[in-house]
Amino acid sequence: MLKFITNIEKGEPDILSSExxxxxxxxxxxxxxxxxxxPPVNGWTHDRLTQLASEFPHQWDYCGADALLGESFVGSxxx
Numbered sequence: 001m002l003k004f005i006t007n008i009e010k011g012e013p014d015i016l017s018s019e020x021x022x023x024x025x026x027x028x029x030x031x032x033x034x035x036x037x038x039p040p041v042n043g044w045t046h047d048r049l050t051q052l053a054s055e056f057p058h059q060w061d062y063c064g065a066d067a068l069l070g071e072s073f074v075g076s077x078x079x
Contacts, residue, residue: 001053001054001056001061001077002026002053002056002060002061002065002067002075002076002077003053003075003076003077003079004046004049004050004053004067004074004075005073005074005075005079006044006046006049006074006075007046008046015069015072015074016043016044016045016046016069016074018072019044019069019070019072019074020039020043020044020045020069021039021043021044022039022044022069022070022072023036023037023038023039023069023070024036024037024039024044024049024052024067024068024069024074025037025067025068025069026056026060026065026066026067027065027066027067027068028063028064028065028066029063029064029065029066029078034060034065035056037052044069049067049074049075053075060077061077064076064077064078065077066078
């Protein structure tokens with residue numbers, strides 16, 4: 001399953017603060033665009049990204065995928 005690194009743990013930066021309004025792009029590990037999702041009206045949250053991940057095709061778990069908001073890496077099946 002694709003895991004997001006957008007939750008804020010002690011001492012970690014808030015990735016979403018500057019990227020929440022950008023499209024979410026899911027790329028294969030080879031760089032092929034698998035899907036693009038426009039941000040919700042109020043922007044992405046960790047909870048919304050996690051919820052969306054439960055709807056992703058299971059094939060992505062086998063081929064591997066990375067998630068980006070704009071140009072920022074925010075998750076992967078390899079985490």
